[in-house]
Amino acid sequence: MQLSSKLNQHETLPPIRINALYPLSARFYAIHAVLLAVFGLLFLWLARDGSLDNALTGYWFDPLTQRFPWKDNRWLDLINHRLLKDMVIVTGVTLLIAGLLRRQPRWILVALLTGIGPLVVGVLKATSAHSCPWDLVMFGGKAVAWPLLGVAPPDSGPGRCFPGGHASSGFSLMALFFLYWPTRRRLAWLCWSGAVVLGLVMGYGQMMRGAHFLTHNLWAGWWVWLAQLLTYGCVTYLTNKMRKK
Template structure:
């Protein structure tokens, strides 16, 4: 009787180990949908007139020279703008290769989510009419700023600066959440929180250089998490439907 019980227990655990691409609960998605709506409204309110963006970025602007003194800072450019981005890219590539070599679909999906998160922000950024701070007349440039949802002025400048592409690299590591949830929830939330902290830090470094506003960085994180949730949900749903056929 005991032997039979142990065998049944082993047979029950085996499919769970094999089925790495686990679906998340409807409750999980519902909670995050509410959170995304809440923070989306909050970010819209914070960027309603651009005053907060101007104040925070203006702190790093020198009105005497009409320049951002940290724009070409070698250390800020090397560590924040290059090295950290390369670390994120290397993390995604190594996870992808390891997943392919070990045939771990779960690892492959998470690695792809890291890339897709930044890609989505890159597409939005490439089609945006919002210019970077250093292009605006308030900071020595020639372009005119406008509220996030306001009418685009004729002289809006080169654009292509919203959301924050560099910050999205750090935020993209939020995908590591799916690597550990639900087997190790503490580690999952630690990765998620760490990715948010990294994205904000990388984004703030760009604010110091005059490359982005706070709202650019906040919306980068919002879009990255939305895209990662949608893709993970769709892929796991399709995979589980295929297993049942």
């Protein structure tokens, strides 16, 4: 009787919560598809004429010397550009090794998700014709700025600056969401929110150096989350499909 009543209690974990690689519902993906579309339109609007980007990054530009005084700042480079990025990498590698040793497929997948986002952003950045602020004419460079969805002018500069690669490292920890979602949803959202804050902080450090605009960093977070959702959805779908055979 005690066992039967205990099994019927509300706190009994549903099957989805004990699966090593649990699937997310279609409703979950539908909601996030709508949110990604809304935020994508918002980011396009923010980048429509570059005024917000120029104002925020331009705050750190010295018109007298025609340079960004914080560009080669030792501490900004050491703490924001190196130390924080190294900590993110160590987190992902540690989770991967622990997952392999303890045979935890969810840990392994989450560790791989921390790398998939920056990888996608890195590919997009490498093929982008948009140049960094410090390369633009308005900030002492020689390249010409142009709208995000416009046609690249001949003098667009070296490019390879969109989306923000460094910020994507911080955003990559949004993958921890999938680690805790089945049993500890508050912690899952806390990890997700913390990763967003970390990505924005790392991205702002690059804005101070003249390396990126705000929308570069916002789009980095957008692409990271999209890549993680798609990857997680595909892997869990294929895994559960194979189990049913």
